[in-house]
Amino acid sequence: MELHMHSHHLERRLPDWPAAAVSGFAAGAVVMVLELVWSSLFMDTSPWITSRMVAAIVLGPDTMQSSTFSVGVVAVALATHYVLGIVLGLILAAIVAPFHFDSSIGMILLTGAVFGLAVYLFNFYGMARFFTWFNDMRGWATMVAHLIFGMSAAIIYWKLERPLGE
Structure with a gap:
């Protein structure tokens, strides 16, 4: 009896962009809604603080x-947040496709979690050197939000991707 395991070696395979x-x-969007709910229900802070930080x-x-609502600030925060989300989704797909990390639901979720953790570390220990106001957001809640982002992006990609030629 032979045991066939999925090989996650590099292969020339383009993502579904x-x-x-x-x-x-x-x-x-998932993470943004979770952030607004979390800050509104469980934190004693304005739900607009994170929007201001991103903007x-x-x-x-x-x-x-200011910690009050501003349409202009929220619009810039939304645009910035979604552009970064799209860029990160493209990067994740560029990792998933050539290594076949989309071979199973477990593998895609693990890949998404590792990616989310990497994004968290990059954002809050790398980019926070330039955007110091994010230093105060370091912690388990923000890390979990990034894990959720990575896993959500991975599973959504896994469900939506189409093999080339379809």
Whole structure:
């Protein structure tokens, strides 16, 4: 009896780019809703603080001076958040496709979790050097949100991807 295991060796295989973009966008929406619910229900902070922090990447740190709702700030935060989500969805697909990490639901979820953890570390220990206002967000809740993002993007990509030629 032979045992056949999925080989996750590098192979020339292109991702399904539209599925990747949609998966990053959708996973970004999942995390954004979770963040708003979490900050509104369980934290004693304004739900708009995170929006201001994200918008400050584009508009500068003065954006965080207020904790009230602003349509302009939220619009910039949404645009920034979704563009980053799409870019990360594309990066995830570029990792998944050539290594066949989409071979099973377990493998795709594991890949998404590892990717989410890598994004968390990059954002909060790398990019936070340039955007210091994110240092205070380091912690288990933010890490879990990034794991959810990675796993959501991975599973959505897995469900949406189509083999080449279809």
